[in-house]
Amino acid sequence: MSPAPGPADHPGTSRSTSATIQPNILRYLVVVADERGVDLRPLLKQMGLDETVMRSAALRVSYRQGSAVIRRALELTGDERLGLKVGAAQHLTAWGLLGFALMADDTLEHAIETGVKYQNLSGAMVVWSAGVGEEDDAFVLRADLPDPAMDPAVASFLIEEAFASVVTLSRLTVGPSFAPRVVELSFPPPRQRDLHGALFGCPVRFGAPANRMVIDPAWARTRMPGRDPVSYASTLEMLDAQMASRRDQQDLLEVLEISVAQGLPVVPSFGEQARRHATSERTLRRRLADCGTTYEALVEGVRRERVEQLLLRRELTLRDIARRAGFSDERALRRAVRRWHGTSPVQLRERMLRGAGHTE
Numbered sequence: 296m297s298p299a300p301g302p303a304d305h306p307g308t309s310r311s312t313s314a315t316i317q318p319n320i321l322r323y324l325v326v327v328a329d330e331r332g333v334d335l336r337p338l339l340k341q342m343g344l345d346e347t348v349m350r351s352a353a354l355r356v357s358y359r360q361g362s363a364v365i366r367r368a369l370e371l372t373g374d375e376r377l378g379l380k381v382g383a384a385q386h387l388t389a390w391g392l393l394g395f396a397l398m399a400d401d402t403l404e405h406a407i408e409t410g411v412k413y414q415n416l417s418g419a420m421v422v423w424s425a426g427v428g429e430e431d432d433a434f435v436l437r438a439d440l441p442d443p444a445m446d447p448a449v450a451s452f453l454i455e456e457a458f459a460s461v462v463t464l465s466r467l468t469v470g471p472s473f474a475p476r477v478v479e480l481s482f483p484p485p486r487q488r489d490l491h492g493a494l495f496g497c498p499v500r501f502g503a504p505a506n507r508m509v510i511d512p513a514w515a516r517t518r519m520p521g522r523d524p525v526s527y528a529s530t531l532e533m534l535d536a537q538m539a540s541r542r543d544q545q546d547l548l549e550v551l552e553i554s555v556a557q558g559l560p561v562v563p564s565f566g567e568q569a570r571r572h573a574t575s576e577r578t579l580r581r582r583l584a585d586c587g588t589t590y591e592a593l594v595e596g597v598r599r600e601r602v603e604q605l606l607l608r609r610e611l612t613l614r615d616i617a618r619r620a621g622f623s624d625e626r627a628l629r630r631a632v633r634r635w636h637g638t639s640p641v642q643l644r645e646r647m648l649r650g651a652g653h654t655e
Contacts, residue, residue, distance in 0.1 A: 317418035319389045320456060321361060322349060323381045324368055333371045338364060358441065361420055362449050369448050376490050378452035382459025383494060387467060390417050392533055397519075399527040403469050404434050404515035407461070411436075413534050415546065421457045421506075422553070433476060434515035436461065436508045442556040444604050444619065451482050454506045461508065462495055469517045476511050479503035547572075547582060548593065555597040560621035565590050599635050602628065606644040613640055 321339070328335045336346060344360070369377055387394035393413050400406035411423045421438040428435035438457045440450055458478055465473045474496035484501035485491075491499040554563055554571070568590065569576045583589055598620050605616045617628040632640045 317416070318344070318349065318361070319385070319418035320381060320420060321364055323384050323389070324365065324377075325349075327377065327381050327384055328368055328372060331372050331374065333368070335364065335368055335371075338367055358420065362446065365449050365452050366446060369452060375448070375451075375485055376455065376487070378455030379459045379490055379494055381452075382456040382461075383463050385460045385463060387464050392530055392537070393417050396527060396530040396534060397464075398468060398521040399523045399530060400519050401522050401524070401527075402515070402519060403465060403473075403517045404510075406468070406519060407434070407436055407515075409531075413538065416534060416537055419457065420453050423457075428509065432512050434510040434512065436510065438506045438508075441553050442601070442604075444556070444559070444601050446604065446607065447482065454480060454482070458506070458508055459494055468519055468521070469514070473514060475514075476509045479505065479507045479509070481506050543582075544585065548588070551590070551593055552597050555594055556601065559597070559601060560619055562594055562621055595631075598622070598631070602632065602640075603643075603647065606640065606647055609644075609648070616640070 321344070325335050325339070339345065339349065369375070374380070387398060390397070393410065393416050396413075397406040397410055400409055407425055410417060411425045414423045420441070422441055423436070423438055425434070425436045427433070436458075438454055440453065445453075462473070462475065477498050477500060478491070478495045479500045481503050482501065488499065488501075550572075551568060554568065563571075565579070566576055569579045572579060574582075580590070583593070601620045602616060605611055605619060611619075613625045613628060617623075617625050620628065622628045622631065629640060632638070632643055636643050638646075
């Protein structure tokens, strides 16, 4: 459930303004924040997510809603390792049918691959990929951000929550002694690293080229205690039906927006996008028209979101922001911001910083 868009909201945006994510992370975030004496319910209510709505199995939230709640929770708790604690608090039952499918799967490796395949149904706010790596046939699970320009604190939260939940859920299924071989995180080391080692039970490397979890082959091939081929197959049929019901229009917009966001400042051409989808430009254009948008509007929506994220970083000049968002120069950036918000980038920045609680 997304709040109604305001006059400045662009019809071409989907990833930030459309509700597409199951709010599992937010539900557990509320629980963990409660334990620290912080009540996030008033914030959720402001965003149209009151307690009744949050209990709905059909609820979906947007990236913008999720990121805003996470950012505010980090500020209120003052806990820079909040993501680890939210991930460690989770259980497979939070994933509904997908959680049941993972428990009924054959091996841990295959269960992780099933989770990656159906990640859009799990409430994930990162982009998962998995496969056998080059490290002695070890199994490698990788988490990427949907937008590389995401607020660094929110980005760290999401990556830590993601890996912490995988380790926690693996221990609940194959045994409490499970531990990866190594966890690699792309962000700088925190002031306190003890919690990472205690939670993961393995070496943790910071400043790595990518966010990865390496799992030894013996653990990857461990049989799942609750494996049941019949239950697994029947559950996958239901998951496939869920995927099909929401795949066409919304997923097309999400995939295109993520592709544009990850490519900035270079925008993939429309022809390149058509080739990636193994379709013709005419067919892709028609599918976007069926969604009520165009590729140009979608690109503008992603650029708008990128600009809004970058404006929150005081150290960046307008020239920096224009370059990172793919604009030709500062004048093009100013024209775009005026079109979106009816104000200048400098005025918008100050307004956004005040709204986010930033002070000099």
